[in-house]
Amino acid sequence: SALQINLLFPVGVALAALLSWGFKSTRWGLILRMAGDSSDAARALGYSVNGIRIAATTLGGFIAGLGGASLSLYYPGSWNEGLSSGQGLIAVALVIFARWSPMRCLWAALLFGGAGALGPALQSVGISEGYYLFNAVPYVLTLVILVWTCSPRRSLQGAPAELGVAR
Template sequence: MSGGELFIVLIAMLGGAIRVSTPFMFVALGECLTEKSGRINLGLEGNLVLGAMVAYAGSYSTGSPWLGVLMAGCSGLVLGAMHGYICKLPKVNDIAVGIAFMSFGTGLAFFFGKPYIQPTAPRLEAIHLADWSGDPLVAQALQVNPLFFVGIALAAFMAWAFRNTRWGLIVRMTGDSAASAKAMGVSVDLVRLLATSAGGFLAGVGGAFLSLYYPGSWNEGLSSGQGLMAVALVIFARWDPIRCIFAALLFGAAGAIGPALQSVGISQGYYFFNAAPYILTLFIMIASARSKSAAREVPGELSIVK
């Protein structure tokens, strides 16, 4: 590979990392908030897919992609609230409910989304950060959607709030020790319901990015399991919102390897490189299972049994 081809591959991977990481980012931040409160929500894949469909339908119906984003977030919030309410009932398992809601959200999206597979909806506009460079490759790679910056700002706010606000302390205390939270007069069920609802909202917004920006259409194979991979991403980030951003970029870069190599005519092993995010997820889960640091930082109330 020549120096020019290497430059093209690196630029393509940079642009791909930014684009592909954005939905990972929102779902991971939503799951991070949920797990910080002591609850696991494996159903965010359903929130993501339903959010993608609702965003596309909302943008097509109203002519405003940003209204579509808001509607997508609201659809995720509803699923998150339903998940949170059911999980507070006695002898209900978070994992089982999450799997059920993953299928439920996906099924709703497929059922109600059929009329929107063909029509074209208004899409989110990108911010052109590198038009000044005069290089079309760099300019195209650095066309960044505003939601990417919203995700970074949100991660910074969450990290600050967990450390410096009363609400952040309550969420962390609820996730680490429900008994301590109850002793302080905190309603554990309410905190987890609100955290799960907010996490669902963020996952819905991540879905809006998929249908309204990249790849920018609605179809039934849109997500490719990104909601489930984001759960592994949160473990890899050790429940830290800032680390979630870097982990999402890492996943995004892994997903961009195949298209980047294809852009310089390297097609051998293309499908293997397309599987890179899934391979990375597997290695992350194996490494996290053996990590003493991750075991120390996991919220104390997280468990597959009650």
Template sequence: MAETDILGWWGVPLAILGGAIRVGTPLLWVSLGETVTEKAGRINLGLEGTLLMGAMTAYAVTLATGQPWLGVFAAAWVGVALGLLHGALCSLPRVNDTALGIALMLAGSGLAFWLGKPLIQPGAPDLPALPLGDWSEHQAVRAALAINPLFVLGVGLAFATAWALGRTRFGLRLRVVGDSENAARAFGLSPAGYRIAATAFGGACAGVGGASLSLVYPGAWSEALSSGQGVMAVALVIFARWDPRRCILAGLLFGGASAISPALQALGYSQGYYLLAALPYVLTLALLIGLGRPGPGDGAPGELSLNR
């Protein structure tokens, strides 16, 4: 008897929970990094390219060394490099961060596709999961509770980032830079330096999110790997109201929406499969419309271009 028959409809929420963690982990990392970037008053729309470059780098390094964690580390540093590039170029006069972000998204995606051509067929080792479901005799339960270790690290980093932004000198100064550039200069701060650092952190997080895609779920490299998750991060940051801790909920919400269709299909309900597969994107559009234009009262930094 199939596992889905044994569990019945209880298998649906269980599958959605497991899928929310698997699919939501990259979204958590990318939105967390973009939250810090936007807290400094800058939007990085190039995260889709960074996500793909991180995924390709992690897969290539893991394939060459057999060490998945080394692949994650390499992906983070590729993200740092792309974030530093974005931050440095945006600091130049008459450079628009939105236009530059789109250009880097296209450049990063194209470079990842070109460098990753030889990686489509070979199989690299996956990042080992945390087996929290070994207590159960059901394979479906064990699979759903095989937790991505990057999700656990992402949750910890979200709380650490929220603490750093609210309680440390660097975090408070970064928020001043994001809220008012004139006030930051009056305090003797360098807005460009803080924004470059924040963009580099955002790039590192996007790189780790890409590593989660290629080393955990779906655990392979292909050109259609990200499905627009890097672009979706901007909507997730607005939904999270620029609070790193809420990025956890945002990632799980969108990850769960993505997992509904496969969960129902596993139980034999295939009608409306493609409609349900589009649910995360419909949800993104609905949230952007429903939340309206955010302002400083919603947590949006005053120097963001969407507030000016």
């Protein structure tokens, strides 16, 4: 039972590879990157920057919704209050840590997932001392990574050039 893999895991791995390839090697990937890096260039070529950004955000929200649905349906089998408990903060830290790269995001998700599984795994083998400390590992890791990546040299490295630019 411990080694069973959720069906969405290989789908997520394939999706990360597909998105990574798509962002670098296709016309829509170039247009999407252009809308994030240089809205003036995208507008000059006749693209609706707001439309592209809304479509990208909608697609990202859809994928996040699939993750949330699988979280509530696969693990406990029903919705419980506090089920996602801080996963949003971890997801934001994961994207920043991965520098907006789908493949690095996959590896970062595995790192955060392993940190999150540490507490229950140790408890299942009989180590119950410090159980709450082990459950705090993903959140502590999130804070450490956010502080580490907030240095002036690294803070927006790899991010879309117009991230946070108000016009």
